[in-house]
Amino acid sequence: MSTTTTVDVVGTARDRVDGRLKVMGAATYPIDVNLPGLAHAALVQSTIISGRIRDIAVDDAERAPGVVAVITHLNTPPLAIGPPTEIGPQPLPPFQSDAVLHYGQHVAMVVAETREQANSAAALVEVTYERDTPVLSFDDERATEVTHPWTPDHDRGDVSSALAEAEVRINQIYTTAENTNNPIGLFATVAVWDGDALTVHDTTQNPHGARDALAAAFGVDPAGVRILVPFVGGAFGAGLRVWPHVPLAALAARITKRPVKVVLTRAQMFTAVGHRPNTIQLLSVGASRDGLLAAIDHVSRSSIGMEGELINLVTNGSLTAYACPNVSTRARQIRQSIPIPGWMRAPGEAEGSFALESAIDELSYALNIDPIELRIKNHAHVHPDNALPWSSNALLDCYRLGAERFGWSARTPEPRSMRKMDQLVGYGMGRGALGAYQPPCKAIATIRRDGTAFVRSGGTDMGPGTYTVMSMLAADCLGVPIERVRFGLGDSAMPKAPQEGGSGFTGALGNAVHATCVSVVRAFVNLVSDDAMSPLKGCRLEGITVRNGGIQITDDPARFETYADILTRHGLDEMTIEGESAPPGETSSATMIVQEGRFIPYTPPSTGTLAHAGAFAAHFVEVNVDPDLRTIRVARVVSAVDGGRILNPKTARSQIIGGIAMGIGMALLEETVSDRTGRLVTTSLAEYVVAVNADVRDVDVLFVGEPDAMTPLGTKGIGELAITGMAAAIANAVYHATGTRFRSLPISIEKVLGLQPGH
Ligand code: MOS
Numbered sequence: 206m207s208t209t210t211t212v213d214v215v216g217t218a219r220d221r222v223d224g225r226l227k228v229m230g231a232a233t234y235p236i237d238v239n240l241p242g243l244a245h246a247a248l249v250q251s252t253i254i255s256g257r258i259r260d261i262a263v264d265d266a267e268r269a270p271g272v273v274a275v276i277t278h279l280n281t282p283p284l285a286i287g288p289p290t291e292i293g294p295q296p297l298p299p300f301q302s303d304a305v306l307h308y309g310q311h312v313a314m315v316v317a318e319t320r321e322q323a324n325s326a327a328a329l330v331e332v333t334y335e336r337d338t339p340v341l342s343f344d345d346e347r348a349t350e351v352t353h354p355w356t357p358d359h360d361r362g363d364v365s366s367a368l369a370e371a372e373v374r375i376n377q378i379y380t381t382a383e384n385t386n387n388p389i390g391l392f393a394t395v396a397v398w399d400g401d402a403l404t405v406h407d408t409t410q411n412p413h414g415a416r417d418a419l420a421a422a423f424g425v426d427p428a429g430v431r432i433l434v435p436f437v438g439g440a441f442g443a444g445l446r447v448w449p450h451v452p453l454a455a456l457a458a459r460i461t462k463r464p465v466k467v468v469l470t471r472a473q474m475f476t477a478v479g480h481r482p483n484t485i486q487l488l489s490v491g492a493s494r495d496g497l498l499a500a501i502d503h504v505s506r507s508s509i510g511m512e513g514e515l516i517n518l519v520t521n522g523s524l525t526a527y528a529c530p531n532v533s534t535r536a537r538q539i540r541q542s543i544p545i546p547g548w549m550r551a552p553g554e555a556e557g558s559f560a561l562e563s564a565i566d567e568l569s570y571a572l573n574i575d576p577i578e579l580r581i582k583n584h585a586h587v588h589p590d591n592a593l594p595w596s597s598n599a600l601l602d603c604y605r606l607g608a609e610r611f612g613w614s615a616r617t618p619e620p621r622s623m624r625k626m627d628q629l630v631g632y633g634m635g636r637g638a639l640g641a642y643q644p645p646c647k648a649i650a651t652i653r654r655d656g657t658a659f660v661r662s663g664g665t666d667m668g669p670g671t672y673t674v675m676s677m678l679a680a681d682c683l684g685v686p687i688e689r690v691r692f693g694l695g696d697s698a699m700p701k702a703p704q705e706g707g708s709g710f711t712g713a714l715g716n717a718v719h720a721t722c723v724s725v726v727r728a729f730v731n732l733v734s735d736d737a738m739s740p741l742k743g744c745r746l747e748g749i750t751v752r753n754g755g756i757q758i759t760d761d762p763a764r765f766e767t768y769a770d771i772l773t774r775h776g777l778d779e780m781t782i783e784g785e786s787a788p789p790g791e792t793s794s795a796t797m798i799v800q801e802g803r804f805i806p807y808t809p810p811s812t813g814t815l816a817h818a819g820a821f822a823a824h825f826v827e828v829n830v831d832p833d834l835r836t837i838r839v840a841r842v843v844s845a846v847d848g849g850r851i852l853n854p855k856t857a858r859s860q861i862i863g864g865i866a867m868g869i870g871m872a873l874l875e876e877t878v879s880d881r882t883g884r885l886v887t888t889s890l891a892e893y894v895v896a897v898n899a900d901v902r903d904v905d906v907l908f909v910g911e912p913d914a915m916t917p918l919g920t921k922g923i924g925e926l927a928i929t930g931m932a933a934a935i936a937n938a939v940y941h942a943t944g945t946r947f948r949s950l951p952i953s954i955e956k957v958l959g960l961q962p963g964h
Contacts, residue, residue, distance in 0.1 A: 390438015
């Protein structure tokens, strides 16, 4: 028996536990699922933008080789909408009427023996439409305006007087383009019925949400519906809702009495699984000559489809970004005849922070104050609404340490003043932030007689490294070597988990795993505390250390026993306990901090004493602009991040790099374009340009800060953080390089050459 001290794996840089599976091609994504008797479905999509289906001629398709069924609104039974999830209602079920609300709406589905036969027969479906006039502009008088309850109008102080009296004002319009999530994994659904029981392999970020939606659609017991998604293939928000192709696959399987697979084409990914809607934002800031912010007025209009609702937090970040006494925010959504939008990484915050952080940069030039100094001067040391101290906030360190690492002091403030060889050089920066969010989550943990641990929960790992960090956490909390820990995800038969989204899942699941594993150890302590045969007799949770697959009396290393020995002596095959996270700022009996194998009581801050902070970042960007060709390259990025407690610096760094890459795409490349009639023009990765490796060059990530006080785990959500403030940092660097201010994203070559308006 070794007496070495337990060393936590949490906090160390570790490779992905599923990395080998993935590079070997052994990780099974929904698109890979094959079943005996599998039939393949192809979707026919609307070619008009708005109107009705007058007639669908399906005879030719039905007679085509291999066709098993053709399904339209004419032979679809009523499908009920599922219950809303943590983040709002599901999209309306498909094929319920003849109405066409957007280009690319599914209007028919062909099921055949092979995918090729299904595709070929789908081309034979003849749809006759009755068109009406789509709503394609915010200024269309038929365009209705909605406000979402998550973005209520907010007023602090008196913005109009403060703006009128301000010594310096910036008042500008900023726009962001429609962007489309483009995970490399095409969304796929495979559905198979057994009586009233339904099993579905589906690209989703929310297995329980998909289960509930499908159960409601077909009027069956949710307990008989199982969603499987051990690996997602990327989603970035596109997998947060149950899109129409999912119930359609289940419907096809029900009608044909066969397993049915549907795989969206890349073109269909642009119209059928949501996208980031465009925004037009009016931002006014007022300040005194010496750089103290007096007022921020942020008004946003963003698009939404003709049906449903969508949380889009464009203006929320402006409320707490700075210590500004007068702030007003208005977020409006305008109904348009567009494919139903959804969520895409930092939905709203990415767009809103572009406007705010651009305006603050403009203010820094108007005041002739360094942009970092201006931000430090207006730093919100406490929550600006309620004056409570933050539960943690290392943003000032992000500014200082990030600037140092970047070499900001070499910057000369004058635009166009820096050059490298023949290139214009610009240094720009931006502040990023993402609010705290932790939905409820359950987990279950088993220790078996062979000494292995199996911990699981019904959420997903869409790519950020959830399997890895949760295995690490479980290893530390149980004192079981990580090689002997298996983590299970992606199965709705596992305990109820929320969506992996809103950057809330590491906190939600991590705190659940933490609490569940503490309960497991407590159960072992209860087993041995009056066990005369055990060297641990009389032990209490406070006095033990877990390590090497068992329990030791902290002060007496000779008193040690493995879980396996305890189970064997008690004639048990395993110990299984289910648990759940306590909400931030609260505790349950299992809320403890586990450190170095020891169990330390966790005391949350007293109610109402702290404001729950989210994550913070400061981005520093160098762009190189060719003065003749006008091409913009992001040469260097340094991002300093306050992500609270970092569970695995390697996977966390990858999350930040991913956010930066999408920020580069948003700033310079990505734009979902429709023509004047409302038809989508960019329907492939050739036309819709994302940042590739060649666009993401020298990226340096720096973690600063302390564990957050609101939860025992102390993490903050960082999945979406890095895209916030990133587009502004790039646009600000472009201004510094060129002296031209671009207020319209993306800063495409057409705009830089002056061929399209953009500044
Ligand atoms: Mo993210 S848009 O919450 O998956």
